[in-house]
Ligand SMILES: Nc1ncnc2c1ncn2[C@@H]1O[C@H](COP(=O)(O)OP(=O)(O)O)[C@@H](O)[C@H]1O
């Protein structure tokens with residue numbers, strides 16, 4: 001049953017189910033003679049329904065962490081379990097399927113396809129789901145995800161006809177459309193003004209309340225980090241603090 | 247799976263309208279050039295072939311009798327007690343020098359069922375006693391029954407048709423000079439012309455014929471020995487005036503009424519109807535009717551059509567061998583017939599001026615050419631043109647293809663972020679390869695289809711306004727579609743490979 005099918009407002013409580021478990025993960029980039037240690041041994045567990053914000057200075061390894069969490073990249077060392085699956089050594093194809101089914105990404109630059117309507121943008125992940133659903137089902141799913149972002153009246157608008165905040169909400173709808181377990185957002189408010197940034201953050205808070213969805217959000221702004229239920233700080237490829245923010 | 251890629255492809259193409267337009271345009275030019283060149287090339291070939299057939303280049307005519315045979319007293323070749331050939335065909339009716347046993351049995355049981363003139367023997371049977379009124383006497387026309395040599399039979403015609411490879415049609419013929427009149431009485435309007443008694447297959451041998459009105463006589467009219475007649479255009483003009491439609495009118499031949507069923511004319515520039523020519527200053531009736539009226543059983547000619555003009559010389563030899571054996575002619579004996587290819591006839595009487603011009607333009611000397619050489623020379627001229635046009639098509643397709651490769655490569659660069667995004671939402675490398683390949687193929691196929699439509703219109707316009715011979719085959723459309731699809735696959739290969747080797751993280755943050 002789809003989470004969208006559930007009655008709005010049911011605040012399901014998570015019972016200690018670990019969505020994410022990172023165990024001493026290292027990531028090293030080899031740059032010719034030198035190697036860059038982007039992650040130097042990160043261990044992290046995230047339970048279902050948590051809203052984790054990750055802060056830290058530029059270059060501290062936040063994005064690298066997110067790429068590994070999102071199966072866009074694999075750790076050089078250590079283990080990563082998503083749900084019950086150890087994904088640290090999966091093949092490219094299996095990783096692609098996990099990204100498609102379990103993870104939704106939100107990027108700083110929105111990454112919407114130009115000259116493509118909001119609804120079609122939201123539909124893109126569904127095009128890579130196997131088995132492929134009929135066009136009518138895909139369209140209806142895209143519209144209901146847009147509806148959740150209160151953008152149903154913008155479904156046929158192209159990205160250049162939408163404000164930054166609206167574009168980012170289209171991107172969130174796209175992240176949601178395949179009903180993922182995990183939303184990963186890398187500086188989602190970085191390209192938005194303060195008010196619009198707040199608006200987007202409130203949308204995410206509301207979404208978590210409605211869906212009990214797990215969110216990991218990266219930001220370098222403390223006031224954005226404050227929206228999380230848990231704040232993780234990073235420095236030089238290591239987690240320096242991990243505090244609850246209820 | 248297929249629907250999956252189609253959905254992605256349509257997404258992809260719609261966001262790159264202008265690039266798509268340029269790529270389509272390149273392929274459109276190439277494919278329309280291909281269609282036009284194939285259309286013109288095939289048209290030219292068809293036209294050359296038509297003209298060759300229209301002037302009868304594929305005809306082989308077997309004539310009863312043999313001009314070359316010397317009188318037996320001069321040469322001693324022919325046995326003294328046999329008849330011999332006179333140089334004038336109109337009196338060569340006495341030749342039965344080499345009758346075979348089969349020939350005799352033929353004569354013993356004549357099959358002319360039409361009982362009107364059932365007689366003991368045929369008038370062209372040289373061994374018979376002619377103790378009854380001749381055809382001329384019976385029909386009351388002094389010219390009836392003249393001019394028939396008698397060595398060829400209907401069975402010879404059937405043998406040529408059935409036992410030789412490369413013969414497409416055979417028509418037997420009896421030919422007379424005859425006066426055809428509008429009324430039975432003396433002094434009415436009349437025209438002195440060539441009478442051809444023939445078979446309903448004759449039109450198949452005359453590729454250049456067209457009917458001004460009516461049709462040729464039918465199989466059943468032939469079997470019924472009906473008094474039906476087809477007029478050559480010249481005869482129709484002389485008797486009924488130009489632009490008249492004489493179908494259904496009655497004319498008289500040897501005082502017998504004949505119903506006109508059609509008027510035949512030429513559609514070729516190579517043989518226009520003219521007074522005195524053998525095809526259109528002529529009248530045609532069933533040979534069965536003539537045989538019946540004149541009480542004859544033999545043929546003057548057998549005309550055979552070779553499937554291609556290039557084979558006439560070989561077939562002429564084969565026919566000679568066949569007839570010699572059928573007529574029981576031994577090695578030292580001369581033929582009792584003459585086999586001529588139309589080529590020899592044409593070259594003897596001079597080529598139609600247009601053909602002569604083509605020949606003169608392509609060959610050093612027209613003195614000794616054969617129809618094979620003429621045909622070959624026209625083919626070579628045509629091949630040169632086909633090659634030229636095909637090269638143009640090839641070059642434009644290559645340019646179109648390179649255009650598609652370029653645009654797709656540009657698009658891979660411009661769409662690196664898009665590829666990254668697609669990878670991040672679950673696309674595999676395979677998905678990316680297929681996306682770019684199918685985008686390329688969809689573009690080239692669109693270009694191909696538009697190119698076919700443009701090509702067809704251009705071919706039609708060339709045919710309409712320049713009056714060139716054009717020919718559009720469905721095969722050329724199929725070739726065009728296959729080529730554009732293949733072009734898409736080829737053009738998509740490298741860009742697709744480049745796009746699919748992008749790493750998700752690198753591509754996502756590409757600027
Ligand atoms: N693809 C890469 N190749 C080499 N070094 C990289 C690569 N990606 C990140 N790094 C390096 O790893 C470190 C962490 O980067 P990143 O995770 O992007 O930090 P943040 O997102 O916190 O700014 C930085 O020093 C960066 O230069």
Ligand SMILES: [Mg+2]
Pocket residue numbers: 062063064
């Ligand atoms: Mg970063």
